[in-house]
Amino acid sequence: MEDLTQLNNLPSHIHYLLHWEKQTPDRDYLIQPFPNGEVKSYTWKQIADQVRRMAAYIQSLDLTVPSQIAIYGKNSAHWIMADLAIWMAGHVSVPLYTTLNAEGTQYVLEHSECKMMFIGKLDGKGDSWNEVKTIIPTDMPCVKLPLSPDYDAPIWEDIIAKTEPTTQPVLPVKEQLATIIYTSGSTGLPKGVMQSFATLLAPSGELRTTFEVTSKERALSYLPLAHVAERIFIESSSLIAGFTVYFANSLETFVEDLNRAKPTIFFSVPRLWTKFYLGINEKIPPKVQNILFGIPVLGKIIKQKLLAKLGLNHVRYALTGSAPLPINIIKWYRNLGLELLEVYGMTENSGYSHITRMGQYQSGYVGHVQEKVECKIDENGEILVKSPGTMLGYYKNPEKTAEDITPDHFLRTGDMGEIDSQGRLKITGRVKDIFKTSKGKYVMPVPIEQKIGNDAIIESVCVGGASQTQPVAFVMLAEEVRNKLQQDSKRDEIEAHLENLRNEINQKLEPHEKIGFFVVIRDLWTMDNDMLTPTMKIKRNKIEAKYENRLEEWYKQSKHVVWE
Structure with a gap:
């Protein structure tokens, strides 16, 4: 058994890289599939060698130490190698979301004062490369990683081939600034969250x-490495524990990639868990599942086969986070034998705050505090969290830092919540999302959205209606439902379903919270039209502004379901 205590205390990711290079030089660390079907494995020794050579190249550019260096690309083995090379050269990494538009990317590059950029895996289809390439400063040094698009810049492989390993590797101290992670900007401009090596590593430890x-x-790495969750769960955790990380080739090959990795630990977001669930239901209707699952012995075999088909039959721990997952879907996975554990956290505390403990799931709660985390509820109902992952502060924004971190080092989460007698936390809304109806009553939209979002035919929902008599729910139908509507334009069945859903939910709400009507939106909310953040959260202010002028007209129709 490895000594967990000793290995949880090295100062930086570079120290861990050198540890595993020495202990297990020939063991595979990163496994990268390529579009042509080739799969490359990189050992600890090979990775450490490439990192040393790229660190030497960065040092040869004579940038001020430390400088900020951007990484723009989808997850790949060389994304992590680039991050490590930046650190070994003595600099600070700034990950960029590949879905962030040109304006947002330009803001981050300028605000963070980036002096160099690594351009990674991009194809111009599921990312913003075609726009972003036009705003990259002409004098900014760039390096193209494998799988990068066409661009006039030196190529990683060429640099590695002709550059000797650095003779002056930087071994960071744990309190040192490691990265600036920009929040996804659901309420305005992105903020640069400064995380040290300690605040990135402590949660993983x-x-x-x-x-x-x-x-x-x-583990399979496919959620954006630009997001703090993947930086902790995949990058930091794999460097501490020394486990193998597989990457996904594309959305089309995802199940194949999952089956190659056969992950033993798996972290995903509600959208994917829901997609898996709906995919199985399409092939085996729920009524048939219930009959088959109830048959002794055979039921167990079928459940195991379904998990194997999803590539999840080796999973010891499965985590879900970033948004609530419908209760019926959580129960479905548990019935298959996969106990999904919900996690709650923020960029500002490295995603390290609360988790559902094994066997202690309670509907509507995100679980207990994790080890070495303290949580309390402020007088105004806001959740305050003290975590070993708490940020150093916001980059170039000491006023906001002072506003969000209390003198005794609790982070103001902006979420409202309550703690039950068992110590479990429930999120009841966002402090800034609360709005007032024309009757002068306050409405917290998030708990209502969670109730509506539990329905399988709804992909996304936003509850609004400030200054109106009753709240209104804007709903985006699930992809499968939208596809069926295109083939058969009859809305009656869907309308009846939504009307029943509204009635059912209104029975659980206070009179002033009851939904006046649902609006089925026509134009999808996407990152491209700025209605969703890069982490797929709704931009409430943008959505409300889009429909604000039509609310009066819709209220006058006196319908329970309105189609945009």
């Missing part, structure tokens, strides 16, 4: 101990 994570684990 605690998770490693809690879940007894060893070097034998396998």
Whole structure:
């Protein structure tokens, strides 16, 4: 058994890289599939060598130490190598969302004062490369990673081939600034969250101990490495524990990639868990599942086969986060034998705050505090969290830092909540999302959205209606339902379903909270039209502004379901 205590205390990711290079030089660390079907494996020794050579190249550019260096690309083995090379050269990494538009990317590059950029895996289809390439400063040094698009810049492989490894590798101290992670900007301009090596590693160290994570684990990396969750769950955790990380080739090959990785630990978001669930339901209707699952012995075999088909039959721990997952879907996975654990956290505390403990799931709650985390509710109902992952502060914004971190180092989350007698936390809304109806009554939209979002035919929902008599729910139908509507334009069945859903939910709400009507939106909310953040959260202010002028007209129709 590996000594967890000793390995949880190295100062930086670079120290861990050098540790595993020495201990297990020939063991595979990163596994990268390519579009042509080739799969490349990189050992700890090979990665450390490439990182040293790229660090030497960065040092040869004579940038002021430390400078900020951007990484713009989808997840890949070389994304992590670029991050490590930036650190080994003594600099600070700034990850960029590949879905952030040109304006947002330009803002981050300028605000963070980036002096260099790594351009990674991009295709111009599921990302913003075609727009972003036009705003990259002409004098900014760039390096193209493998799988990068066409651009006039030196190529990683060429640099590695002709550059000797650095003779002056920087070994960071744990309190040192490691990265600036920009929030997804659901309420305005993105803020640069400064995280040190300690605040990135401490949560992973605690998770490693809690879940007894060893070097034998396998994980699939596909959620954006620009997001703090993947930086903790994949990058930091794999470097601490020394386990193998597989990457996904594309959305089309995702199940194949998952089956290659056979992950033992798996973290995903509600959208994917829901997609898996609906995909199985399409092939085996729920009524048939209930009959089959109830048959002794056979039921167990079928459940195991379904998990194997999804590539999840080796998973020891499965986590879900970033948004609530409908209760019926959580129960469905648990019935299959996969106990989904919900996690709650923020960029500002490295995503390390609360988790559902095994066997202690309670509907509507995000779980207990994680190890070494404290939580309390402020007088105004706001959740305050003290975590080993708490940021150093916001980059170039000491006023906002002072506003969001209390003198005793609790982070103001902006979420409202309550803690039950068992110590479990429930999120009841956002402090700034609360609005007032024309009757002068306050409405918290998030709990209502969670109730509506639990329905399988709804992909996304936004509850608004400030200054109106009753709240209104804007709903975006699930992809499968939208596809059926295109083939058969009859709305009656869907309308009846939504009307029943509205009536059912209104029975659970206070009179002033009851939904006046649903609006089925026509134009999808996407990152491209700025209605969703890069992490797929709704931009409430943008959505409300889009429909504000039509609310009066819709109220006058006196319908329970309105089609935009």
